[in-house]
Amino acid sequence: MTTAGWIIMGLSVGLVTSLFIWCLYRVLAYKPPVDKLHGIDDIDTHDVEPD
Amino acid sequence: MPGNKERWSSRLGVILAVAGSAVGLGNFLRFPGLAAQYGSGAFMIAYFISLLILGIPICWAEWTLGRYAGRQGFHSSPGIFHALIRHPLGKYVGVLGMLIPVVIYMYYVYIEAWCVGYAVFFLSGHLNLGGDVAAYGDFWSRFVGATENGLTFSTGHNQAVMFLLLVFTLNFLLIYRGLVKGIEFFCKYAMPALILLAIIVLVRVLTLGTPDPTKPDQSVLNGLGYMWNPGDVWAQLRNPQLWLAASGQIFFSLSVGFGIVITYASYLTRRDDIVLSGLSASSANEFCEVALGGLITVPAAFVFLGAAGIVGQGTFGLGFKVLPLVFSKMPAPWLFGAMFFFLLFLAAITSSLSMLQPAIAFLEEGLGLNRKQSVAFLGLLTAIGCVFVVYFSKDLKALDTMDFWVGTVCIFMMATTLIILFGWGLGLERGWKEAHYGAEMRIPDFFKPIIKFVSPLYLMGVFALFLLFNVFGWDPATGRFEPTAYVRDLIGPEPSTVARLSLVLMAIVVVFFLILIGTAGKRWQKIKAQTGSETETEVIQR
Numbered sequence: 001m002t003t004a005g006w007i008i009m010g011l012s013v014g015l016v017t018s019l020f021i022w023c024l025y026r027v028l029a030y031k032p033p034v035d036k037l038h039g040i041d042d043i044d045t046h047d048v049e050p051d
Numbered sequence: 052m053p054g055n056k057e058r059w060s061s062r063l064g065v066i067l068a069v070a071g072s073a074v075g076l077g078n079f080l081r082f083p084g085l086a087a088q089y090g091s092g093a094f095m096i097a098y099f100i101s102l103l104i105l106g107i108p109i110c111w112a113e114w115t116l117g118r119y120a121g122r123q124g125f126h127s128s129p130g131i132f133h134a135l136i137r138h139p140l141g142k143y144v145g146v147l148g149m150l151i152p153v154v155i156y157m158y159y160v161y162i163e164a165w166c167v168g169y170a171v172f173f174l175s176g177h178l179n180l181g182g183d184v185a186a187y188g189d190f191w192s193r194f195v196g197a198t199e200n201g202l203t204f205s206t207g208h209n210q211a212v213m214f215l216l217l218v219f220t221l222n223f224l225l226i227y228r229g230l231v232k233g234i235e236f237f238c239k240y241a242m243p244a245l246i247l248l249a250i251i252v253l254v255r256v257l258t259l260g261t262p263d264p265t266k267p268d269q270s271v272l273n274g275l276g277y278m279w280n281p282g283d284v285w286a287q288l289r290n291p292q293l294w295l296a297a298s299g300q301i302f303f304s305l306s307v308g309f310g311i312v313i314t315y316a317s318y319l320t321r322r323d324d325i326v327l328s329g330l331s332a333s334s335a336n337e338f339c340e341v342a343l344g345g346l347i348t349v350p351a352a353f354v355f356l357g358a359a360g361i362v363g364q365g366t367f368g369l370g371f372k373v374l375p376l377v378f379s380k381m382p383a384p385w386l387f388g389a390m391f392f393f394l395l396f397l398a399a400i401t402s403s404l405s406m407l408q409p410a411i412a413f414l415e416e417g418l419g420l421n422r423k424q425s426v427a428f429l430g431l432l433t434a435i436g437c438v439f440v441v442y443f444s445k446d447l448k449a450l451d452t453m454d455f456w457v458g459t460v461c462i463f464m465m466a467t468t469l470i471i472l473f474g475w476g477l478g479l480e481r482g483w484k485e486a487h488y489g490a491e492m493r494i495p496d497f498f499k500p501i502i503k504f505v506s507p508l509y510l511m512g513v514f515a516l517f518l519l520f521n522v523f524g525w526d527p528a529t530g531r532f533e534p535t536a537y538v539r540d541l542i543g544p545e546p547s548t549v550a551r552l553s554l555v556l557m558a559i560v561v562v563f564f565l566i567l568i569g570t571a572g573k574r575w576q577k578i579k580a581q582t583g584s585e586t587e588t589e590v591i592q593r
Contacts, residue, residue, distance in 0.1 A: 001272045001273065001275050001276035001279070001280065002276065002280050004092065004280065004281050005091070005275070005276050005279040005280035005281065006279075008091055008092050008095060008279050008280075008281055009091075009275065009278075009279040009345075011095075012091075012095050012099075012279075012341050012345070013341060013342045013345065013346070015099070016334065016337040016338050016340075016341045016342050017338055017342050019330075019334040019337065019338075020331075020334040020335055020337070020338035020342075022334075023327065023330055023331035023334045023335075024331065026327055026331075026491065026492070027062065027063060027066065027327065027328070027331050028063070030062075030491060
């Protein structure tokens with residue numbers, strides 16, 4: 001195994017493995033947005049003067 | 052109709068199903084052989100360039116087109132093309148998306164049966180045939196019936212048919228259970244199991260050291276060197292055959308242009324991400340191919356047989372003649388041999404399962420058949436094809452002919468159609484916008500010109516090269532044309548009856564499908580007419 005062989009193997013295997021792990025992480029870590037129900041106090045009607 | 056409301060139950064499920072469809076025997080047997088043959092340095096450069104400008108863009112295009120048409124209620128290739136090409140003839144273009152997976156299934160399931168057979172043979176000790184590769188070659192030829200037509204139907208030689216019956220039934224049982232309970236459920240377990248088995252076999256191979264002290268050259272390190280040491284990279288990159296091999300490998304490995312990904316993507320909703328999912332499925336395939344397949348097959352064969360044992364072996368030669376010998380020489384051959392062939396079986400069945408779904412989808416939405424009727428209909432059709440392939444087994448002529456004309460030529464045609472449809476038919480801007488609905492990552496903008504110009508041109512260039520070399524038999528050194536065996540078998544001075552019969556079978560299937568598509572088109576029109584102002588989409592989704 002020559003140095004060039006190690007480099008090509010390392011780059012090829014490293015590239016596809018990193019991409020696979022990154023994709024897997026992104027997919028598994030993703031949390032779908034949860035619809036938030038607002039209470040009456042959360043709603044700002046913009047018609048109340050600040051204290 | 053339609054009324055098919057099947058949806059994937061989870062995002063990981065669809066990714067694993069698409070990855071399962073892509074990961075096949077080629078990842079573990081074809082890729083390593085090609086990389087070693089063409090010199091890994093140059094080959095990997097061409098391979099990654101092809102991945103970037105061919106594999107991933109077509110993959111995104113297929114996911115997008117599939118989801119787009121799926122929202123309009125279509126899940127089969129003719130239906131999807133009917134939705135995409137607003138022309139009465141549009142749906143007929145989709146015949147390729149049915150023909151390709153169905154015809155490939157007819158012979159692929161037979162190869163799948165060999166893998167199960169070899170796993171069982173290793174477990175039962177039937178593959179301890181000594182140290183001569185010829186003995187393994189003879190065993191394989193008799194097992195698959197390569198020595199004589201009809202051999203595997205005769206008493207005493209019918210083990211391959213028994214295994215075929217087993218895997219054929221398993222495929223249809225899973226497809227009958229449906230998208231979620233069948234395909235998705237199976238792939239969720241099969242794909243992680245496949246990767247785990249491959250890692251175990253990989254660790255075994257990489258720790259073999261130098262098993263025969265009298266042959267110090269045959270070590271794992273030298274095996275890796277044989278696979279990965281580059282030659283004269285720049286000279287090799289000038290070889291058009293290398294580009295054809297690398298892009299062809301990317302293309303077939305990712306299963307783009309089969310008509311499968313568009314069908315799978317059609318079961319997604321608009322809120323579902325397709326950009327990251329498509330990239331994830333492709334990356335899983337690449338990991339299995341480069342990081343696992345690239346480190347197992349060739350180094351293992353080199354350690355026991357040296358370079359001479361690998362050179363000139365095709366996919367089947369490497370997989371079913373050389374590797375059984377290699378595993379039989381390892382410690383605990385029954386364990387690692389069975390593991391390896393079982394992982395090949397998992398790779399194969401996750402692919403063959405996906406080949407049935409496009410036709411099932413068509414029968415349900417085009418002809419209004421229910422799942423049971425569709426499965427029975429498709430089971431009969433593919434069984435006829437399987438019997439044909441298995442009976443005409445001498446030199447695997449029927450299998451080879453079908454693989455070349457449908458499993459290669461038609462795939463090039465389908466993929467070219469899809470990428471042109473995305474970039475020019477749907478329109479790049481519209482397609483781009485469509486792709487990003489629900490997307491969790493953006494496709495980098497430099498892919499825009501790639502998808503619109505580079506991918507179609509590159510694909511057509513590769514297809515032209517393929518026709519020049521593999522159909523017309525062009526010799527760049529002499530500039531002469533000598534039609535290849537595939538052409539001579541059909542129209543040469545000594546034609547092959549089996550090759551011609553195979554072509555007739557494929558032609559019958561095409562005509563049959565075209566008639567069915569015509570019937571489906573009338574049905575879709577009727578539904579549209581009956582529903583007045585309602586769109587076809589709404590009726591279908593109802």
